[in-house]
Amino acid sequence: MKCEQCENEATVHELIVSGGVPVERHLCEACAHSLGIVSTGPTPVTEFLVKIAQAGAAQTAARQSAATDACPGCGTTFAEFKQTGRLGCAECYRAFEQQLTPILDRAHQGATHHVGKVPARMLRGEGDADDLRARAAAIAAAEARAEEIRRLRDDLERAVKNEAYERAAEVRDRLRRLQTGASNPEGGAE
Amino acid sequence: MFESGTEWLRAEGSATDVVLSSRVRLARNLAGLPFVSKAGRGDLRLVLEAARPAIERAALDKSEVWIDLHDASEIERALLLERHLISNQLAKGKPAPKSGATEWPRAVCFGLPGERASVMINEEDHIRLQCIRSGMALREAWRDADAIDDRLESHIDLAFSPRLGYLTACPTNVGTGVRFSVMLHLPGLRMSGEIERVRRAASDMSLAVRGFYGEGSEASGDFYQLSNQTTLGKSELLLLEELDGRIIPEVIEYERQARQSLLSKRRWQVEDTVHRAFGVLQHARLLRTEEAMKLLSVVRLGICLELLGHAALGDVQTLMLLIQPAHLQRTCGREMGQDERRRARADVVRERFAEH
Numbered sequence A: 001m002k003c004e005q006c007e008n009e010a011t012v013h014e015l016i017v018s019g020g021v022p023v024e025r026h027l028c029e030a031c032a033h034s035l036g037i038v039s040t041g042p043t044p045v046t047e048f049l050v051k052i053a054q055a056g057a058a059q060t061a062a063r064q065s066a067a068t069d070a071c072p073g074c075g076t077t078f079a080e081f082k083q084t085g086r087l088g089c090a091e092c093y094r095a096f097e098q099q100l101t102p103i104l105d106r107a108h109q110g111a112t113h114h115v116g117k118v119p120a121r122m123l124r125g126e127g128d129a130d131d132l133r134a135r136a137a138a139i140a141a142a143e144a145r146a147e148e149i150r151r152l153r154d155d156l157e158r159a160v161k162n163e164a165y166e167r168a169a170e171v172r173d174r175l176r177r178l179q180t181g182a183s184n185p186e187g188g189a190e
Numbered sequence B: 001m002f003e004s005g006t007e008w009l010r011a012e013g014s015a016t017d018v019v020l021s022s023r024v025r026l027a028r029n030l031a032g033l034p035f036v037s038k039a040g041r042g043d044l045r046l047v048l049e050a051a052r053p054a055i056e057r058a059a060l061d062k063s064e065v066w067i068d069l070h071d072a073s074e075i076e077r078a079l080l081l082e083r084h085l086i087s088n089q090l091a092k093g094k095p096a097p098k099s100g101a102t103e104w105p106r107a108v109c110f111g112l113p114g115e116r117a118s119v120m121i122n123e124e125d126h127i128r129l130q131c132i133r134s135g136m137a138l139r140e141a142w143r144d145a146d147a148i149d150d151r152l153e154s155h156i157d158l159a160f161s162p163r164l165g166y167l168t169a170c171p172t173n174v175g176t177g178v179r180f181s182v183m184l185h186l187p188g189l190r191m192s193g194e195i196e197r198v199r200r201a202a203s204d205m206s207l208a209v210r211g212f213y214g215e216g217s218e219a220s221g222d223f224y225q226l227s228n229q230t231t232l233g234k235s236e237l238l239l240l241e242e243l244d245g246r247i248i249p250e251v252i253e254y255e256r257q258a259r260q261s262l263l264s265k266r267r268w269q270v271e272d273t274v275h276r277a278f279g280v281l282q283h284a285r286l287l288r289t290e291e292a293m294k295l296l297s298v299v300r301l302g303i304c305l306e307l308l309g310h311a312a313l314g315d316v317q318t319l320m321l322l323i324q325p326a327h328l329q330r331t332c333g334r335e336m337g338q339d340e341r342r343r344a345r346a347d348v349v350r351e352r353f354a355e356h
Helices: A029-034 A044-068 A078-084 A097-107 A120-126 A129-161 A165-181 B041-058 B074-082 B088-092 B138-153 B187-191 B195-204 B236-265 B267-283 B289-304 B313-322 B325-332 B338-353
Strands: A012-018 A021-027 B019-028 B063-068 B107-112 B117-121 B127-134 B178-185 B207-210 B223-228
Touching: A021 A029, A120 B138, A129 A165, A129 B236, B019 B138, B041 B063, B041 B107, B041 B117, B041 B138, B074 B088, B074 B325, B117 B138, B127 B138, B138 B178, B138 B236, B178 B236, B178 B289, B187 B195, B187 B236, B187 B289, B195 B207, B223 B236, B236 B267, B267 B289, B267 B338, B289 B313, B289 B338, B313 B325, B313 B338, B325 B338
Parallel strands: none
Antiparallel strands: A012 A021, B019 B127, B019 B178, B063 B107, B107 B117, B117 B127, B178 B223, B207 B223
């Protein structure tokens, strides 16, 4: 097993139960030391921990295989992406679609579909016509949403100015829902 | 090559009391080639070869300058960095992509005169187009960038997905690949202790606040870059509407109010601070970059509040560039150590303000 932090063989295995969830760590001597997890060689306790860790390994294997699968386009693994923050090629977006979803969600306030400029070459017919129709609908929906957001913001401002805090809270919640949820237009095509 | 002034220092256009410049950046990648971090030297060369004729045909301005950064001298790169034409990564050659060597094939191309439009090639993405305008002019900057981008993509195929938009190396840029940013001068909000509130409000609206030299840089002399972080699910025009139509005008208004309230409540203190700063700049014999930036920032505030009738905004902004280490060495025509630069910096500043 490789160390989580570098390419060396992991020799320090730690299992912490945090909030009822077991968390495993596999590190080499040097990394464990630098993280303040000092090992004094195998003791009955660490052997015991290794056994527990190995028992848990079967369960995590499925999860880990997702992390070690490489992008067919460029060979980047998801673990690599997590380390560098950079994808290797356009194909990575498809290869890691599932793992990227929560990341895109966080980075873009819940949005899942592109709205905006399309390269002219695609519009001229290299792209799929259905795609474009779906996208046109998505753009229209997004513009309508933008209008609604503007209106609610004005409402919110007015409510705050008039110290109508209940109303303000209500508007704020609607705004929030609109900003995170509605950016997922139905019929958006892959 | 750098004889003409740079657009972001012109001090012309709207709201120049608070806004130095408006900038639009577009991230693009060529279809069919690995992104920069996974590309080999051969791939990166291919990107340069494909991008160069396309950029030249797209015409950034009246004329263009192309610089191969892997062959450029250290001082040339530093000059480009100080002029905001290239990023730190492109200048230093770190962190290097997979191909290993720090001198991976990479380039910058910018339009003359004015350096309004520039393209970095093989930075984080294959193509990073940036258009800049003096003052509050995000819409104009967007129009420039959009038009150049149209011309560019009529010559090359870009990595694009109907669902996710323009595909970028970092998923935080995917979608429009656009970053709108304005360089703001906010001494009033800093002096009245409200800058943290602005930071918090900005992050609530998922905007990023950065320093004078972009990502990872500290706010230098009360200059802050405010920019969007969301690139997916919002069209370029919607983002523009939010920033240009609402958020930035609000920040400008806050800053103006803060300045006026400082002036009405603590006029003598403000005047004293401004004139002291000007006095130091007029008479100092040694100046560090950071100190000079702080003083110039205060003098800039003084000019905007009409407390310093005899100094010009343009002079202050030109100095903000001329006091940077590489520009200083270019002005003096030789390489200089830190101590010598402090002396030369004070000389340059003194000269500029001498006749006042």
